[in-house]
Amino acid sequence: MVKNRYVNLLNEDQMIEIRWHGRGGQGVVTVSDIMARSIIMGGKYAQHFPEFGPERSGAPVKAFTRISDEPIEIHSGVYNPDIVVIIDEGMSKNFNLYIQGLKENGLLFLNLGDMRDQIKQNLPKNVRVYVVNAKKISYEEAGKPIFNIPMLGGLVKVLRMPDLNTIEEVLSRRFPSELFEVNIRILRRAYEEVESIG
Amino acid sequence: MSKLEYVRKMALMGDEAVAYAVKQADVDVIAAYPITPQTIIVERLSKYVADGELNASFIQAESEHSALSICIGSALAGARTFTSTASQGLALMHEVLYIASSMRAPIVMAIANRALNSPLNIHCDHSDIMGARDTGWIHLFANNVQQAYDLTLMAFKISEDPDLLIPVSVNLDGFILTHSIEPLEVLLDEEVHQFIPHEPYPHEIDFGNPLAYGVMALPDTYMEFKRQFQEAMLKVPEVFHKTTREFYTISGRTYKSLTSYFTEDAEAVVIALGSTVETLKYVARKFREKNIKVGVLGLTMYRPFPEKEIVKVLENVRCIAVLDRAYSYGGVGGPLYTDILASLYKNGMKPIVADFVYGLGGRDFKLTDSEEIFRKMMKAIECNGFERDIYWWGVKE
Numbered sequence: 001m002v003k004n005r006y007v008n009l010l011n012e013d014q015m016i017e018i019r020w021h022g023r024g025g026q027g028v029v030t031v032s033d034i035m036a037r038s039i040i041m042g043g044k045y046a047q048h049f050p051e052f053g054p055e056r057s058g059a060p061v062k063a064f065t066r067i068s069d070e071p072i073e074i075h076s077g078v079y080n081p082d083i084v085v086i087i088d089e090g091m092s093k094n095f096n097l098y099i100q101g102l103k104e105n106g107l108l109f110l111n112l113g114d115m116r117d118q119i120k121q122n123l124p125k126n127v128r129v130y131v132v133n134a135k136k137i138s139y140e141e142a143g144k145p146i147f148n149i150p151m152l153g154g155l156v157k158v159l160r161m162p163d164l165n166t167i168e169e170v171l172s173r174r175f176p177s178e179l180f181e182v183n184i185r186i187l188r189r190a191y192e193e194v195e196s197i198g
Numbered sequence: 199m200s201k202l203e204y205v206r207k208m209a210l211m212g213d214e215a216v217a218y219a220v221k222q223a224d225v226d227v228i229a230a231y232p233i234t235p236q237t238i239i240v241e242r243l244s245k246y247v248a249d250g251e252l253n254a255s256f257i258q259a260e261s262e263h264s265a266l267s268i269c270i271g272s273a274l275a276g277a278r279t280f281t282s283t284a285s286q287g288l289a290l291m292h293e294v295l296y297i298a299s300s301m302r303a304p305i306v307m308a309i310a311n312r313a314l315n316s317p318l319n320i321h322c323d324h325s326d327i328m329g330a331r332d333t334g335w336i337h338l339f340a341n342n343v344q345q346a347y348d349l350t351l352m353a354f355k356i357s358e359d360p361d362l363l364i365p366v367s368v369n370l371d372g373f374i375l376t377h378s379i380e381p382l383e384v385l386l387d388e389e390v391h392q393f394i395p396h397e398p399y400p401h402e403i404d405f406g407n408p409l410a411y412g413v414m415a416l417p418d419t420y421m422e423f424k425r426q427f428q429e430a431m432l433k434v435p436e437v438f439h440k441t442t443r444e445f446y447t448i449s450g451r452t453y454k455s456l457t458s459y460f461t462e463d464a465e466a467v468v469i470a471l472g473s474t475v476e477t478l479k480y481v482a483r484k485f486r487e488k489n490i491k492v493g494v495l496g497l498t499m500y501r502p503f504p505e506k507e508i509v510k511v512l513e514n515v516r517c518i519a520v521l522d523r524a525y526s527y528g529g530v531g532g533p534l535y536t537d538i539l540a541s542l543y544k545n546g547m548k549p550i551v552a553d554f555v556y557g558l559g560g561r562d563f564k565l566t567d568s569e570e571i572f573r574k575m576m577k578a579i580e581c582n583g584f585e586r587d588i589y590w591w592g593v594k595e
Contacts, residue, residue: 011590033379040209040381048379071381073480075342075473077562 009046012043017078017153018065021098022087025057027148032063032140035152035162040065041164047072055169060091062113067161085109085155087147093119102127103133108122109154109194111135111147116197123198131197132153132190149183212343215382216282216308216368216425217242220348221252227427228302233287234320235372236310239382240282251403252346262287266294267306273303273365274411276402276423278354284372285312288326294356295365296557297478299334300427301412302363303398306353308346310407311472311523312372313559314375321560322372324471327500328524328533336434337501339412340408341457341475348451349387349498352441354394356502359437360559362430364402369500371473373560388434389448423567434502440537455498455504461511465576466495469508469538474556474563481568492572503537509545515552517575518542523557531555531588552584556591567592 018035022028029050036048044067051062066076080101086092092110100107104126111134112119123129134150156162167187172180210218217239220228228247230240246252255272258264259586262283283291288309298305309327313319327337339355340346346368353366370376385393401409435455442453459479461467468478485492490496494498495511497504512518522532530536535553542549554571557563571591578584 036379037209040207040379041203045381046209046379049374050377073342074565075371075474075477076567077565160423 014069015072016067016083016159017081018083018085018154019078019081020063020065020085020087021091022105022148022186023057024061026061026087027146027171028061028087029063031152033064034167034170034174035065035155038162038167039065042166044069045072045076051077081106082161083107083109083155085151085185087111087134088152089113089147093159095119096122098125099124107158109151109158111151128196129198130158130161130194132194133171134190137189137193138186141185146183146186150190153187154194156187157191157194164188165172167180199556200518203286205386205415207381208384209379209381210343211377211379212340212346212370213238214242215343215347216350216370217246218384219347219390220280220306220308222385222387223278223280223351223354223394224252224391224396225254225255226309227255227269227272227279227517228281229259229265229272229282230257230283231262231265231287233262233284234283234310235312235322235376236282238376239308239310242578243280243405244262245524250410251314251457257519259365262290263294263498266291266298266307269305269307270298270301271403272304274399274403275307276399278358278396279303279305280307282308283321285314285326286308286318288330293464295330295333295335297388298365298421299414301343302430303365304352304354304357304363305365306357307365307367308350309367309369310372310376311369317559319559320455322374322472322523323558323560324523324533325525325558326366327369328526329497330367331501332531334431336499336503337364338366338499339471340368340369341473341496341498343375343378344382344451345498346375347382347384348445348449351390351394352445352453354445355433355441356434356437358397358399358439360393360397362437363429363435364434369472374473377440383449383451385449393444393448396545418550431502435499435504438499450456453498454507455497455499456507456511457498458511459483459494460491461493461495461515462489464515465491465516465579466494466519466567466572467495467512468519468521468571468575468590469495469497469534471500471523474521474555474568476524477563477565478568481565481572485572490572492575497534503541505541505544508538509541512542512547512549515549517527518580519552519554519575520572521554521556521571523555525555525558535588538578550578550583553588554591555588561592564590
């Protein structure tokens with residue numbers, strides 16, 4: 001039972017629904033895609049689908065992942081996610097705009113460097129909040145902003161699936177070797193550094 | 199997971215799964231013009247050809263009209279032929295669709311079902327395929343990514359059957375299936391080659407032995423051509439069942455012209471096409487847990503229309519909701535609705551029926567939508583009728 005063991009959320013269906021937020025160009029769709037492929041290659045059921053609006057660089061973008069022990073039959077949108085991951089830092093600061101429908105006792109992942117203390121004052125009740133300093137990690141490891149993979153690293157740590165080796169295999173098929181190495185370093189570091197703040 | 203399971207198990211988008219099936223089918227010619235949400239299919243195929251993984255001619259035509267025209271030539275020359283399109287692209291092919299079927303060109307076409315302009319919309323509905331309904335093609339509908347893969351493989355075998363030589367469309371819901379990643383189990387290349395070996399086309403174009411193709415037929419003979427085509431269509435169910443049986447022996451996956459869930463003792467049945475069937479199945483199971491007798495009927499084969507099988511499933515059903523993701527403007531109702539009504543009337547059945555026009559231009563069909571429709575049906579049984587015959591479901595009024 002994926003849910004009870006790993007997330008312990010209240011849901012009559014043993015299914016985890018994740019909603020990813022970010023901006024066009026930040027790899028929002030890519031990270032949900034990688035998550036789903038890794039879960040499936042790890043032997044569970046998953047489904048990924050993007051929300052297609054106008055595809056413009058910088059515009060807010062959403063993607064969705066479903067995870068289950070059973071085959072997934074639902075082919076409609078996610079309205080009450082168990083988990084919200086916000087990839088963009090600016091959007092993370094304004095997280096209140098992006099958590100509509102998030103289930104009680106759900107998980108919220110934010111990309112934050114500074115402002116943690118300010119955010120702490122205003123955290124939503126009955127939601128567990130985790131932060132990843134994606135900017136620091138990606139600049140130190142890659143010298144440029146890569147925000148989606150660090151957020152994946154943080155999520156995987158808390159969710160305890162899929163295992164990092166499976167993600168590495170999926171990433172290796174997707175990226176040329178140099179980019180692959182960088183992404184793995186970022187993934188593993190974020191996995192270690194993700195913090196719970198409430 | 200054992201090593202073999204690992205080889206068979208994949209995580210693919212619907213478009214990728216179709217492209218993978220086409221590669222395994224070892225096609226000879228792909229002629230296409232890119233259009234969302236089908237583009238990934240031809241992108242992947244073009245890459246397979248460029249990387250030397252598939253030995254085929256990939257022809258990017260200047261339009262869909264030309265793409266399908268190329269396919270006719272290639273199929274009649276005996277080459278295994280594939281194309282793919284959606285929406286406006288299928289509309290632009292329209293006149294060539296009739297030529298492909300009536301010249302008995304075995305072509306497989308994936309259609310990433312999408313709304314038609316205007317207003318401009320790239321999302322899912324079935325207006326494209328319904329416009330091509332009566333063009334003499336066999337139309338199959340996938341409910342999920344696995345089915346998109348499986349039906350593509352089976353489409354080659356059905357289309358190329360010497361008793362048929364009829365083109366087949368494999369329909370998958372735009373974005374909902376084309377761009378969704380789902381797990382699927384694939385066949386090994388050897389298994390596919392065994393399932394659909396390359397057989398020679400019975401009267402392929404041969405410059406040493408010229409024949410006439412696509413001739414003119416005047417009023418004294420034209421009708422006989424059309425009657426012969428209908429006779430060929432009547433053979434489709436038998437070939438379809440033969441193909442699905444053989445497919446079962448290599449894959450373990452069962453296919454019928456219909457997919458029915460919980461219909462045996464159902465009082466109310468919802469009928470639909472495409473990915474919505476699975477969403478309905480999920481909700482129907484919840485109702486069944488509460489002992490409410492609802493069922494779901496999906497059509498895997500839409501043309502030829504499996505009238506006899508449908509009527510059999512609906513024999514003791516009191517209430518029917520037909521879900522149409524397209525409409526016949528100014529007509530009696532949606533295309534599936536009128537097909538069902540006609541089948542019921544022909545067989546002397548008179549259950550309560552209503553049409554639910556839904557999901558046009560990609561409007562999401564939520565779990566709560568199917569729940570409400572099931573509830574409406576229960577109420578219709580109590581009141582011995584729906585409040586109206588046609589609902590525009592979820593429209594803002």
